[in-house]
Structure formats: C-alpha cells, structure tokens
Ligand code: SF4
C-alpha cells in the first residue's frame with residue numbers, strides 16, 4: 863500500500879467513520895458515558911438488520927459535514943484512533959479519500 867500524505871487534522875476526511883457501521887462501544891460503555899437511549903437506537907436497528915459488519919458509514923456520521931454528529935459522546939475506540947496511523951492510512955486508501 864502506498865503511503866498517503868501526513869495530514870494535520872481530520873477535516874473533510876471521515877474515512878474511518880465511513881467504514882464503521884455502528885459506534886464501536888464496548889459493552890456498557892454507552893451507559894457509562896450517559897449516551898441517551900435514542901442515540902443508540904440506530905445501532906440496535908442496524909444490528910437487528912444484520913448490517914453491523916457491512917461496509918456502511920456509521921449511523922452517527924454526518925456525510926455532508928464529514929463529522930461525527932455526537933462527537934462528545936463518541937466511543938473510546940474512536941478517541942484512540944490515531945490520525946496518520948497505518949489504520950488511518952488504510953481507511954483513507956480504502957475509501958479513496960483524496961487527502
Ligand atoms: S481516516 Fe484518519 S484522517 Fe480520516 S477521519 Fe479517520 S483518523 Fe482522521
């Protein structure tokens with residue numbers, strides 16, 4: 863895989879969110895973070911539809927703004943996802959984000 867440019871921030875990208883169909887909370891993490899139940903319903907719907915491993919954008923992702931709609935409530939896995947890491951480059955490559 864070719865290396866992509868080092869970038870300063872995630873503005874206008876969102877590639878990792880486009881490959882994560884539901885917010886990747888650990889069991890009980892949403893409760894610990896006081897995530898309102900209605901914000902978890904889209905995830906439950908996706909699981910019920912057996913789409914939680916499909917190549918779909920996250921139910922919390924806003925494609926127009928290329929941002930998480932509930933950024934302050936995002937899971938730890940999203941907080942730890944490092945910009946310019948191999949996983950970041952893999953996501954950008956996979957989605958074809960031209961950054
Ligand atoms: S793929 Fe990388 S640059 Fe794009 S939003 Fe995720 S962490 Fe940021």
Ligand code: SF4
Pocket residue numbers: 878879882884885886920921922923924929930931932933936937940
């Ligand atoms: S940052 Fe938000 S939109 Fe992106 S994967 Fe995490 S919860 Fe979903």
